[in-house]
Amino acid sequence: RIGVRTGVNTGEVIAGDPAQGQAFATGDAVVVAQRLEANAGAGEILVGDSTFRLVRDAVSAEAVEPLVLKGKSAPVAAWRLLDVQPGVAGVMRRMDSPFVGRSPELARLGVELGRAKAERTCRVVTILGEPGVGKSRLAAELVASLGEEALVLEGRCLPYGSGITYWPLVEMVRGLDVAAALAGEPDGETVHGRILEAIGRAESRSRSDELYWAIRRLLEALARERPIVLVLDDIQWADRTFLDLVEYLSGWSRDAAVLVCCLARTEFAELRPAWPMLRLEPLSPDDSARLLENLAGPLQPAATRELGRATGGNPLFLEEMLRMLVEDGMLVERNGRLQPLTDVDLKRVPETVQAVLAARLDRLDAEELAVLQRAAVIGQVFWWGAVVDLSPATSMPEVARHLQALVRKGLIRPDERTFVGEDGFRFGHILSRDAAYDSTPKRLRAELHERFADWGEARVGDTVEFDEIIGHHLEQAHLNRAELAPSRPSGSALAARAAGRLARAGRRALTRGDASAATDLLRRAAALAPSAALLFDLAEAYGRLGSIVEAEERYGAALEAAVTAGDWRSEICARVELEVIALFRGEGGVDQLATAVQGALPAFEEAGDDRTVARLLTALADAYWWRCQIVPMQETLERALHHARRAADERLEADTAVRLAYGAVVGPLPVAEGRRLVAGAAAQAGEDTSAKGTLLLMAALLAALEGEVDEARDLSERGTEILDSLGRRIVLAAMSTWTSAVDLLAGDIDGAELQLRAALQQLIQFGQRANVASVAAQLAETLIAAGRNDEAASFITVSEGAATPDDLHAQIAWRVARAKVLADDDAREGERIAREAVELARKTDSPLFAAESLEALSIVLAAAGSRAEASSAAGQALSLFEAKGHLVAAARIRTIRAEARTASTQG
Incomplete structure (x- = not known):
């Protein structure tokens, strides 16, 4: 007898194309398998740890001493295979509690919709579960049960990360006449314009909070005639900005019945644990049997039991298994029902979902698989013309036939969404797409990603939203090539293209105030092709998020890059921003900041860089503000305003005008004149609702100082409502020193205390040290007015400790x-x-x-x-x-x- 020694390991490999006679595989997984084989005894099978983790429930094995293998820096865990249990899944899926059926979950959604209608509010429910457990099916059942009772809008988050921030909104409004829906609505034109910005049909000018407001107003308008059910699929792919939008809709929608159904994988619970969750558990054996009968008709009891066990109660896995059995000829369709043609043999059926999907791919002919792989590189949604363009010239005429075959086999389905007139398709689910993508060699992935980016650029050019998609594909092309050939010269050019697209998308996000998306995009761009300018923008994005440590690190990197490149402009700006951060961290000083700005200004003034001059002057004005030197602050802001207007930077101009109004409150300008100045600034605020809200709060305090208490409280309530509707909670917390002063001057000590305590908690949570000092002192004054000096003393200590x-x-x-x-x-x-x-x-x-x-x-x-x-x-x-x-x-x-x-x- 021949003593066979076997080593088995699992992992990614670099493999040749069998179709071209390249029958080889190499890589770390192969090397470890060879070393395991060499260490196995005669007749033994040693498996690596990654393999054992995939098959542990289907095998009997014993751990061996970690092996010291050539080429590995650390010992490698290994297992000696003793026995295999046929038909047992490699990894058994958890069954935390039996799943009786979906009637209770459907009833729960009905109750939530009923509450939304009764209360005229927005309700959010997150349908949570593992891939394939039936989240989309449950949402579809809800939609089907409603008929014409509700307007259903659907959107899907793409798996590219946070780059495609508002892509679900693009899908939601497709087919809607937004202009007609907003006709006659207050601020209808403004809302319409911002919706167009959010979906990439107009230049981005608005901040995230303003886009949130517009989206809310659109939904409120649509909900006037009937309730809205908003289905957001794959919410786990959404970036923080879009998740914040969902929370904003839940908290601030007014007089509108809206039910938001978010479909997410189980890991999403860790991202937003406070969201209302509706967990879908796997089906029980009885429910699995009923589903099998609905899909295939009566099957032999043994086959039903085996299918239920093999799929672990996951409806999608059950469906996929049935489809494979049909392709194998074991089940045939008769009279609209699937009937067994032979005994159902599951020994050939893989034991995990990945194996099921991989086996389905293995049963495709080579040309169908090639078409599917090209589609998978594009994404879950893809386009006919793109697949043709990515195919070899000899295969192009056959792409249509193969796509139709894949539709018949249930792997893909037609999709109504089009791309510049292209017919669209989508994978049945993301797991099918992932399996097809994973089966594609990395060298081919890199080529296809780059070619799709070229295809997209040729068709959409500089379209705003597609910058992010094209940037993603160029990024993936570079990363795949870098893994295969790190020193390849073309890599730097590809990385530069990807970085350019991602950076441009990131800067647009920064312009509209979407710091979360900007940070993600600019971080990825900087990782591909760092430059002083790019790192500077990334630092600014982190700063707007409040991530001071990350901002300081990026400004430091920008400074180093600028010095190396001899970029004096970026070097000066980075030094100034580092001084600003040092001041907020309590490690710098106003003198250092002022010196840095005054030393930098002449160079930029001489260069005619009005935008940077305006920003530097604003930083200098901040230094005066910290010292409460209001007159020089306002003089500096007047200069900044002049340069902002010359630079045609509307946002910078609006921000500077609001800063000028701040001086009217605490500076030497008499209250009566200050009220006129604030009123004038509000008249010039245009569509900047955030500025209007802030100016109303200033006007409220000035009115209160003159004793116009009723007017002051009215102005304060209006300003607060505006900022509330925009989700500007931190701004309101910081301005609580003024809004609470209005309450105090009106004699409402309890109201002042309540809002100051809430504000202080928020500011401490967000690390707003300077505002913590001011608000804590104001809370102490409020408690003194209430005769509670002992309590006041503790907040005075807080203020003293926080004050720089x-x-x-x-x-x-x-x-x-x-x-x-x-x-x-x-x-x-x-x-x-x-x-x-x-x-x-x-x-x-x-x-x-x-x-x-x-x-x-x-x-x-x-x-x-x-x-x-x-x-x-x-x-x-x-x-x-x-x-x-x-x-x-x-x-x-x-x-x-x-x-x-x-x-x-x-x-």
Whole structure:
């Protein structure tokens, strides 16, 4: 007898094309298999760890000592195969609980839709389960049960990552007359324009929050006549921006019955654990048997049991197995039912889904498989013309016939979505596409990805959304080639093409305020072809996400790249941005930032780079803001506004105008003039609803300072509603110092405390250190007004700890609050701290900060018995409040002084 030694290992290999007589395979998986064979005894079979993990439930095996194999840096785990159990799945699927049927789940969806209709709200349900468990089928059953009762919109997230941010929206609105739906709606034209931006039919100008608002308004308009059921398939592929959109719709939709059904794989639960989940478990044996009867008619009990066991209760796997049996001739269609022609033999049927799909591919003829592989490279949805273009010239005439054959075999199906007039198809499910893609050699994958990118470029040119798709294919072409030949010269050119597409898409995302998508796209672009400019944009995207550490790292990399390349412009900008980040991290200073900006400005002014000049001036204005030097801040912003207009940068111009209005609130400009300035800025805000909301909050505080409490609360509510509708929660949290001040001036201490506590929690969560300091100090003042000094003291400590040395407002605010708390218990210490606040306020040109410091000083002096000094401080505070036009505070000081004079006379 011949003593056979066998080694088995699993993994990707570099293989020749058998059709061309290249019957070879190489790679790490092959090398390990050869080493296992060499270490096996006569008659033994050793399997690698990756193989054992795939077959562990179908074999008896014992672990051997980890093997030290030539060419491997670490010992390799191996298993000695003892026995194989025929017909047992290699990996048994988990059955956490029996699945009785889908009636309860369908009823749950009906209840959710009923609640949406009764409450006129948006309800979100995530149908969660493993691939093939029946998520799409459940959604289809819901849709079928509704008939004309609801408007059904469907969209699918592509498996390319976060690049195709709003692709589901493109599919949802296809076939809708959006303009007609919005006719007569308030802001209908604005909504329509932003929808066109989101789907790539207009230049991106709007931020993500503005696009969210427009999408919500469109759905609300569509839902006026009947409820909407929105089915979002493969939501696990969606990027964070699109997931945030779903949350926004759930939280902010008004007077619209909308049910959002998100279909996701099980791992999605880890991404958004708070979303309402409807988990689909595998079918029980009884339910599997009923499904088999529906699909194939009565089968022999043994075949039914074996099919149920082999598929583990997964409906899709059951369907795929049946299709394979039909292709094998074991089942035939008679009178609309599948009937067994012979005994069903499952020994030849693979034991896992991947094996099922791979076996189906193996049964295709070579030309059909080649067509399917080319389709798989394109994606789950693909186009006839693209497959033809990717095929060899001799095979092009036969592509149509092979596509129709693949439709008949159930691997693909026609798809209504077209691509510039092309007939579309889609794989029956993503697993079929993945199996076909995985069966494609990497060398061919690389070639096909590049060729499809060429095909797409020839047809869509610079179309916005397709930048991301074409960039993905060029990226995959490069990555596949790099794995096969890392030093190939053409790789750098391909990487540059991919990076160009991805970078352009990323910059567009950054322009519209979609920092999440921008970060993903720019990160991938920078990995392919890093440059100072690209790294700078990536850093900016991270900064907008609030990822300060990542932003600092990328600015550092941009600085290094700029120095190496001799790119002085990028070098200067990177140094300035690093100073800004250092300031926010509490590691830098205003002087360093101002010096960096002032040193950089002349070069860019001389070069005529108005956009960069405007940005640098805005950074310089931030330095003045931290020091509460409002007049030079506004002068600097006026210069920035001039350059932003010359650069025709509308967004930068709008942002600068809003910053100018900030100065009207705390600066020396009288309240009456400030209200006119804010009103003028609001009139010029155009369609920028976020700016309008922010300006309304400024107007509210100014009105409250003049004692116009009802008007102030109305303005505050309107501004808050606008920012709420846009999902600008962090902006509202940061501005809670102003909105709560309106409540305090209106006498609503409880309302002020409630919103400040919520804001502080949010700001701490998002690491907003500077705003934490200001809000904590304001919360302390609110608690002092409520007579709860002990509670106030703890928040004063929070403010003191968060305030950076250069943040003069926070440094003044916590001292003012602490002085008031100490007035009754330690007036002398309170006086010392109050005088520190007064001295700090003198470094600013804010009459409000100076007056508040002097008012605190007057309180502690009065408590210490220094009535003359207290009266003098109060008088100075009164003059400042009157000059600013803070009529409420001025009246308060007059009352306090009058009471003090009365007490002195009586004494």
